[in-house]
Structures are given as C-alpha cells and as structure tokens.
Amino acid sequence: MAAILEYFGTLPEPCPRCVHHVVVAPGTTTYRFKANGLTIWLDTYLDRPSVLAKYMRPEDVEEADYIFISHAHFDHLPGADIIAKKTGAIVIANGEAISLLRSRDVPENQLIPVAGGERIPLFLKADREKAIMGEIEVAPAMPGAPPRPADKFAAMDVHCWPALHCFMPMVDGHPPEYIDSLTDYTGQTGPYTCTVDITNGMKWGIMRLGELIPPEQQDESVRSTIEYCNDREKHLYSHFDGGQMAYNFLIGPGKTMLWSAHMGAYEGVMKRIEPKPDIAVLALAGRANLDGRPFDGSAADFQVKQLNWLGEPATVIWCLHDQCSLRPFYIDTKGADERIHKETKSRVQYLEPTVPFTL
Template sequence: MDMADRSSGRDATIEWFGATTFRLKVKGLTIFLDTWLERPSNIPTYLKVEDVEECDYIFISHAHFDHLPGADRLAKRTGAIIVANGEAITVMRAAGVPETQLQPVSGGERIPLFHKASRDAAIAKRQSDEAAGIPPPPGPRLPPVPHHSEAIIDVHVWPAFHCMLPPGDHANLPEVIDTGTVYTGDGGDPYACTIDITRNMTYGFGGLMKMPAEHLAHLPGDFQSFLPYMNDREKNQYSFYDGGQLMFNFLMEKEGGAGPTLLWHGHLGCYEGVMKLMEPKPDVTIMAIAGRGNLNGRPFDGSAAQFAVKQLQWLGEPRKVVWCLHDESPIKPKRIDTRAATELVHKETRSRVAELEHVRVYKIFE
C-alpha cells in the first residue's frame, strides 16, 4: 500500500476552472467534475486539455455545451473512465472513446473508484488467463475490474433536474441575474419552463449555427465568439439535449466508512425526496446557483436564494457550500450575482459559503 492509499479523505483538494468544472484530488485519484476547460474566446480558459497529465475518472453532470466538451479528448489522453448519463455516453462513443472507458448511469448507482494500477492489474490478469488457456467464469463477458475490496472511495449517483428559465422573453435576458429576484407563475403559458431549454438550444442555437455567414455579421458581438465554438463539433462534443441531470455524492472512504462526503450538484433543480432522504448527508456541497429553481420538475415560485436554502435544509445543512455556474458566460446572462443567496444561506442555515478563486488549490474539507 502506497502513501496515496494511506492518506485521508479529509486531505482532498479541489480546483475550479469555471462554470461547473472542477478537479478533485483524493487519496491518489484525480477526478474531473465536468470538463468544460477550453471555452469560447470571449471568456477565460484556465486549463487546456493538452496540459492535463493525469486523470482517473470523469464525472459529467449532463450533455450540454458548457459541461461535456473536452471529456472525449481528456479520456483518450489519460485513459480515464467517463461516468455520465446515456446521452453524454452516446456522444462520447461516437467521438471514439473506447467502450471500456464508458460507464452510463441514470441515478441510483453506487460506484467504487480504483487506482489505475488496480484497473491495469485486472486487465493484465484477464490477458494472462487468456494466454494460459484458462476458461473465463460462466456468465456474460464483462470488462475486467478489480475486486471491490480494492476500492479507494465510493460515489453515489442521484437523479436531479436542470434549472428552468425565468418566465418572459428569454431573448431579453439581463447581463446579470440576481439570486434575490423572485419568480412566480408561468407568464401566462402553462407549458413554459418545461421543455424551453431543449427547444431553445435545438432551434435557437441550432438555427443560428445554420445561418449564412453574411447574416451572422449582424448578430451581437458575443455570438461572433460563441458560434464558432458551437460549430466546431469535432473538437467540442456536446448535445442540445441534456440527457437527464445527475448529481454525485463522493464518499471519501469506502462504503460504511466514517470519512467526509462531498456532493457535486451542477444545476439548480432537484427532487425534494431525493435531497431529504439522501444518505450519507454531505459535509460539503458544490451547488449551481444559476437560473430559476426546478422543484420536482415544476418551476419554483421564489428566488434562487430561497431555493438554495431549501436544498441545503433538506441536505441537513452541510457545513460548507461552494457556488458554481455563476461566473463568466459567453452569452447573456453573463454572470450571476450570488450575494442574496449567500446572505440568505448565512441567515437561515448553519451552512457557510466558501468563495473559490479560479485555478487555486483548496482543501475542500477545511
């Protein structure tokens, strides 16, 4: 057993690269949470895929353009296993990621994570047995994996929701959205805030991407950087359909251990029952704070700040909260003003908000 195996889960570090993309390092494992590293030219890129030397696992919240791109190149470069919903896995498969590096999930799964040396040893044993003529065990021919006793940490997968759009004309979204703004009702359309996200991406962004070049020159300046990025589908793999939002609870000790727990939740939407009944409760929560709350598949009447407080209360008021998806965006809304959310969390819960700077390494449980 090496020093990485003996290290504590409490020593886990995290780095933020914008939006919902983080790099988590724990007990010798390097894990990416979303992979939107290389971004449109009008917002910062803090880390390029080609500069990443190590990655064991990639967890994807959903398949949209600001979450999934880069996962295929990162997986091919490092041999990392991608854990994602079926839509994202389909996109990754089409991009040429080997099947043995793809793990589709939909919520409810418990996943053991292993050091790469253990995964390589399991593959080598399979190859050795085949060379020696040892017959495989009866049953389906599954990819070789280490014995569960070799797991380093566990991850619990839970279903969630994408945030909803505020009611009204979405073409006139403000530059900055305030988390204290209260939204109610449906703006007179009972079907609003349901399939808006997918339709707007498919026909809005998709339609713009098909426009003749002479028409694009008349679009706002931000789109001059955004659309070339969206059109480069060979480099930037994504889907207009999110495929089903997922959140991941990282248990920094193996199942049954008493280590700390980190919940990564990449959008402002959830099932109330899942949040209330989730075990173990997280010590730290990374939570998206953009958009209108999506509660049980319906638009939340209230502010993003109020919705965040409810989620934290259902989770048992984790001691630390880290906002995400509130920084630079290539198109409107350009950013999210989190002050109202932070103030209400501090007023109504025992949780405390930790503001992260991009790229800086933090001990997440300190």
C-alpha cells in the same frame, strides 16, 4: 491525503450595479477533484468561446482516473472525449453523453452510463491495471466482461442521483442581462413548461444563433459563441441534456462531497441522500426547477430549502457560476450568501480559478 478541489471557471470584475465582492455568471461547472489518490474531473469544459479565459486545454490534461459529466450540453461535456482517450479515464455520465463519447471512439470499457440510483466503487488506476493482469482479486462479472478489482480495493465510492436542469427566466422574450439571487420568480409560465423548453432553446436557439442574429448585430461575445458551437468536430455536445445527474462522493468517514451542477432537484431525492454531504457544490443560476416544475421564489429561497434537505452541510461552493459569453452575463450572489448564513449552519466558500482548495 487531503481532498483538494480546483475550479476552472472565470470570475469577471465586479459589476458596478452590484455590491458583492464576487459577481459571477451562469456559465460552467468544471473542477479537478483529488482525493484518496484519485484525480477526478467534474465536467470538462476547458476549451471555451474565445471571449472567455482558458487555463488549460483538454489536450494538455495529463492525469485523470475518472470523469464525471453532469449533462451533455455544450458547456459541460466538451473535452471529455479528448481527456478519456489520452488518459484512459473512465467516464460516468448519462446515456446521451455516453452515446456521444462512444461515437468518438472512446473505448467501451471506459464508459459507464448512469441514470440515478447507482452506487459505484472507484479504483486507483494501478489497481485497475492489476485486475486486468490478474494480479489482484477481481469482482464477479459476466463472462467476457472486462475484469475490475474486488470491491475491497475501492479508493472511494460515488452515489449517482437524478437531478434537474434549471429554467431560464425571460424578460420580454429574452434572457435578462443579469440575475439577482433574491429575484422572485412566480407564475408567468405555460401549463406545459418543463425541461423540453430547455432542449428546444438549445436546438432552435443557441445552436442557430448565426441564423437568428444578423451579422451586423453580432458582438464579439455572440460571434465567439457561434464559432464555438459550430465546431462540432472539436466540441462534443448535444442539444438534449440527457438527464441531469448529481453525484455524492464518499471520500471517507465524515468526508462526503455532493456535486449538483444545475439549480434543479427532486425534493424526495435530496431529502433521502445518505450520507449527508459535508460539502455541497451547488449551482446558482437561472430559475430553480423543483420536481420538474418552475419553482416559485428566488434562487436564495430554493438554496435554503435544498440545504435543509441536505442536512445543512458545513461548506457550500457555488458552481455554474463563471463568466458567460451569452445573457445572463452574471449573477449577484450576495442575497443567497446572506440568506444562507442567516438561516442555515452552512457557510459559502469561494474558490479562485486554478488555486487548489483543501477540503
């Protein structure tokens, strides 16, 4: 069975200020991934602010074996609780996301918290049910633990790795209207700049937009974001990312896909990931975060380094890249594409929303 990836983002019309055929924004990372008989969701941000296109509601998802969450922010985690309870999917995510899902009564046997370094076998739902019924061999476990199939029944493996959230470049105290992937960012940060700034920006900024921006100054995009974030009953998320995660899917010999949903990484981790991915789904947004510190250089510079660490995977698919309801509204990806094609063996592949792409 071929591995298939479907992208559930929104590509806006090309911006007249940019010359690339695809102009995208720092938005989301939601994909449906099918391989080896499994249906896997990568983030679940299907319901979005009203100004953004929506292709499917979480309530309409009929099939999911596993859900992987990159982090617990408002444009990544929402929908996971709905899909998990409807389909019985197992959710693999950081502790913050798992705690939120637990608070929504997602069953404990469907929750696997990770922090990085874990190796997890993934099973067909039919085999998981057979293990519960005692119809197939099960793996050793503590007394009272829910039975799971023996490792030999795994349809594929996933390796979980710690990653980092990007930083948001600011211009006169505000995010820029758009970002060019060739823009160099150097210095201009305080001695304690770190992802705590992202947490505070979420808690005291995005989650309080209705208080910070007078009603007469709120355009449709801002109003739709305020409405979305204020609906905490429907949209499950945290101001704290909970620890960014990256996942390396071992589909089969010579078939490995890495998904890293923010432009931040630990150099040592990326260099040591094995097996090296054949396909890398990587974020291209914001200012890169290298080893917990703002990266000096452009997004293109960072991605060339990252692809070298990863062994120059044959195919690169950008993520965190659909239209955004807040600034920055879009990213000009041309510079990063050209640098990668010139300086590495990797090639960038763009996906059309909801159109299955065969990996």
